[in-house]
Amino acid sequence: MKNLTLIFLLVSSLICFSQEKKKDTIYILFNDQSNEKCIVEDGSGNSSNINKFKKELQGDYIYFRICDEIFTTHKTKSFKDTCSIKALDNLKFVNFEYLLNKYNSLYEFKHHVFDKIYFVEKISKGKIVKYEVDWIDEIIMIED
C-alpha cells in the first residue's frame, strides 16, 4: 500500500510537472487592413503613428510586424495552410496584448514563450491562410 501511494505521488507530480512545462500554441488574427495604429520609434528620435499590422517581404522571409514586434516565416519552408473560413470556429484566438503579457510574465526569449504561433490572415470572403511564425528575440537578430 505504501509503495502504491509512493508511485501515485510520483506519477501525479510528473504529470503536474509536465503540464507546467507544456507551452501554448496560439493563434492571432493578423489583419493588415486594420485601422489600428501604433506609435513606433525609429531610434533616431522620430516616432511614427503606423498601422499596427504590417507585412513585408525580405528575401526569402515574410516579416509580420505588430507594432514594434517582429515575427517571421519562411516563404517556402515554413508551414502555411489555406483553409475555409469555417476553420476559424475551431481556433482559439488570442490578441497581441496576451502575447506581450505572457512574455513579460516569463523569463524566456521571445521565440521560447510559445510552442507555436500561427498568424491567420483572411484572404477572401471564404478563405483564410494560416502561417506558422517565429517571434524574433534580440538574441537572434537586432535591427538598427
Next chain:
Amino acid sequence: MLLSILIVTTNCDTDEIEIIENTQVEKSNNLINYISRDKIPNIINLISPNNSSGKNTTAKATEVSNAVGTISVEEILEVIDTLGNVNYSFVVTPKTSKPNSIFNLVVNSKGQTANMAIIEYRMEPSFAEDYYNGIKTFGEFTGSIVTYPFIPESDSDLFNKSNGYCLDDFGAIVNCSERFIIDGVGVDPDDNSTETTNNSGSTGGGTFGTTTSGDTNTSTGGDGGDVTHNYGEPDIGSAGGSGGYYYFDCVTSIRTFELDCVLVLVPYDHESKPSKQLKSKSSSFDCCDGVTIDGVLGVNLTTMAAAKIKYCLQEDGFELSSSQIAYIDALNGKDASILNNFLENENCSADAKEFGKLAIDAYVNSGTVDYVDKIIDKLTGKAKCVYDKLLNSSTGFKNAIKKFEPEFPVAHLKFDMGDIGASKGKTIAPNNNPLTPNSPDFVITIRLNNNSTISGVGKRPNLLVAKTIAHEVIHAEMYRKLLSVLDNGGNIDGVTRQDVLGALDGNYPGMYDYFRRHKNWQHQQMATHYRETLARILQEYDTGITVPNNQQPAQLYMDLSWEGLIYKNGSNTIYTWTSLSQEEKERIEDVISAYINNNSNETCTE
C-alpha cells in the same frame, strides 16, 4: 625548334592565372590551348554515356556524368604534338573523392576515331602537402600515374575496388598501368619488375604506396644526367572509337611550361630526338630550348584546387548544395587556390568550413573575402565605398573589426545588403533555424539596407552610413563576446536566457548586468558605453585625423552617435537618453535631423 606555348596570362609567375580560350602562339610544333565543348562536339559525344544511342549531350551542359563520376567539359586542354596527334584532357571528378589524386580523361583523336583513358595522378602524400602549400610545383610531381581504360557507356565505377576492374582485394593495381614518377622524372620501367607495379597502399583514401624505386636513374644534378628508358611507341590503336584503350606505355616525365601555367605529361620520346629530352631535368628544364616532344598530353589542373575544396567542405557530414558545388567549380584559379590554402591551413575545421562556404557565395556575387580578419564583404556601391574608407581611415573601426580575427574560432563577420524595410541595418547572430533570419555557425551577419527609402544606403549621408556600419559592428561584437562564453558550437541554437546569464556571469559583468536588467539590452549598453567609441570612428572617418586618446571627440560626432539609440517609450526605452534634459534631447535630435537633411543622397568616391 623551340617548343613553346601560348597562354595569355596577366601574371604568370604569381597565383593569378588567366587563360583566354583559344588564344595561342606558336613558337614550336606543339600547340596547347584551353578550349570549350563547342569546339569539339564529336569528342563530347564520344565521351558521353548516351552517345551509342545517337543522342547528343545537352549543348549547354558543363559536365558529363557517367559511372566514374563527372567529366568537366568547360575548360578542356588541347595539345597538338609535332606529329599532329591531338590529345584532349578533361578534368574528372570521381564519385569518391581522393584528396591526393587528380583525374583526367585523355582522349586522343585520330580521324573519326578516338582512344580514351582516364589518368590518375596519384600524389605521394608528402608531395601533395608541399604542392598544396605552394612549396613545390606540379613539375616536381612525385607519385604514380595510373591509367585506366575508359568506356563511356560502362556502368562500372573504375575506381571502385569491388568491381575488380583495376584493383585487387588489397587495393593493389593489377589490370591497369601504373608508372612511378619521382621529382617530375619517370622511373625507368625496366627497373621495376612490372608495369603493373604493386601499390600496397589503400586507394580509397588516396594514399600512395611508395615504389621500390631501386635505381631510378633520375637526375638531380645540375647538368641533368641521362634517364634511361625502354622507349617503345605507345600503343594507341588497339581499339579505335569509343571504348578504345589508350595505353600510355612509356611515361617519362612531367614537364612544366611557362612557370606552371601549363603542364604536360610526356608519355614517350620521339625517336628522332631522344637524347635532348633525356638529358633534361624537370627542376631546371627549359621547355623551349631545342626540344621536340611528341605525344605530349596535357595535364588539366583547372579544377584541382576546387576538388580539394569540395573534399574538405564535404567532410564530416557537411553538405554542399548543388549550386555551391557549381560555384566551386566556377572559381577562378587564384580564388580557388587561396581558398584551398586557407582550408588547409585551418586543418579544414568546422568554422573554416563555414567560412569557406561563405567565401564561395561571396566570390559568386562579386564579393571579397578577407582571410586574415575573416570577413566576408558582399557590400556593393556606396556601402562598399564607405566600408573601405572606414577600414582605411579609422583605427578605431579597424580595431573593432580585428576582434573578429580568430585566434580562437569564435565568430567571423559577413557584410551584405538587402531590402530590409525601414531599418538602416541589422545584425543576425549565428543560428540554424531556417524559418527565421539566420547566419551560419561562427558567422555574424551584418546587413545594410539597399532600398530607396530614407533608410537605404543610397539616400543616407556617407557619415551616417559609416555610423550604421560601426553601430552594427558593435552589435556583432556583443554577439561575439556572448558566443565566446556560451560554448554552444558557434551558434545560439537552443540557448535559453538562463544559459546566457550563466555564460555572461563572471565573464562579462557589464553585459551580464544589461542583459539581466533590460529588454533592449544591447542598445542600452551601447548608448551608455559605446557612444564615444562611435564618435571617434566617425570623426576619424570624416576628418581623416585620429582623435587622440586624451581628447573627447567633437560634439557633432558625439551627437550623431546617438542615431539608432534614441528610444523613449515602452520596454525599449533607453534610460541614458531619457535621463538627458529635454533641451539637450531636442538639440541632439535637431543636429541629427539637420545633418540628414543637408547631406542626403551623397555619393561616395574612393
